[in-house]
Amino acid sequence: MKKITLSFIALISLAGFSQSKSTGTVALSNNVPITANFTLNNNTSQVTLVLTGPSDRWFGLGFGTQVIAGFGMDGIENGGQADLLVFTTATTPNLTDRWFNGTGNPPQDTQNWTSSNTVSGGTRTITLTRSLTTTDSNDFQMPYNTTNSINIGGVRASTATFSVGPHGGSASAGYATLQFTTLGVEDFSLNASQVYPNPSNGAFLVKTKTTLDKINVYSQVGALVKTIEVNDTSDAVEVNVSGFQKGVYLLELVNETEKSWKKVIVE
Known part of the structure; x- marks a missing residue:
């Protein structure tokens, strides 16, 4: 009876897993060192965004955006608004x-x-999380059933600085269209x-x-x-493990039902 009960619980859990979809990790075009990964979870009504960028300067990611004249970004999707994180x-x-309001430094919005x-x-x-939909009119809304793709654009300062300002031209900007794929078991x-x-x-x-x-954590x-x-x-x-010697290490990930191994490199 215990095995049957556990199997039934597992089936329910796996059915819930299918209520998530993700873009996977996508790098922006034009050699801009920014990546984004959106995951929408219908069970929790949350979106998780994993964003990477350079650590020595300011950078930003806009989504629900469209490229204007091959370079600029504008929030013309979602009824005229798009979202921006800096x-x-x-x-x-x-x-x-933040949100787009034309040229210049985008104004801050409710966090x-x-x-x-x-x-x-x-x-x-x-790593960021937010509700799929909010009551903030400046937010880009991401209802689970109808959000199947998203346009993103990112910029970073052309030099090492944290003072937000012009990003120095197209060499410091990149764009991508991300498609969502339903996640399986x-x-x-x-x-x-x-x-x-x-x-x-x-x-x-x-x-x-x-x-x-x-x-x-194991040594090689x-x-x-x-x-x-x-x-x-x-x-x-x-x-x-920053105090360890440089080299290759193995991670053993453990939970009640599984073990998995991952290799990491410490430079």
Whole structure:
């Protein structure tokens, strides 16, 4: 009876997993070092955005945007509005929710995102969550059933500075259209977990869409060098082995039903 009950619970859980879709990680065009990964979850009514960019300067990502005259961005989708996120240490909080209002510095909007960020190897990784739809008219709305693609555009300062200003031309801007794909059961196993950035200086995130109880860190010769107990339900766990020797390490990801191995490189 116990096995039947557990199997029934598992079937219910797997059915819920199919209520998520993702763009996967997409890099912007024009060699701009910005990537974005949107995941929409119909069960929690949340969108998760994993955003990466340069760690030594301000950068921003607009979505629901359209390229104007082959270069500029405007918020002409979503009834005339589009969303914009800007990271800069010149503001508090450092990550600000903004909106397009023509040329110039986009004004700040109500902050509807929760976020965390890590820096490794010159790359800043920010993980953000927000409701799929909000009551803020300046937000780009992402209802699960009708959001099948999204246009994004990103910019970063042409030189190392955190003072938000002109980004220096098309060489510092990039654009992409992201398509959403419904996630299957295999996308929610530990094998589908992501580790980034990799290589790193020893600080990185393990992102998973299933439960994660423990992370064991092994040297390349199989010696256990660190164990991290995961005590919360966060889908992104920070691992820091920056004091270890440079080289290749193996991560053993563990939960009640699975184990999975990932290789990381510490530079």
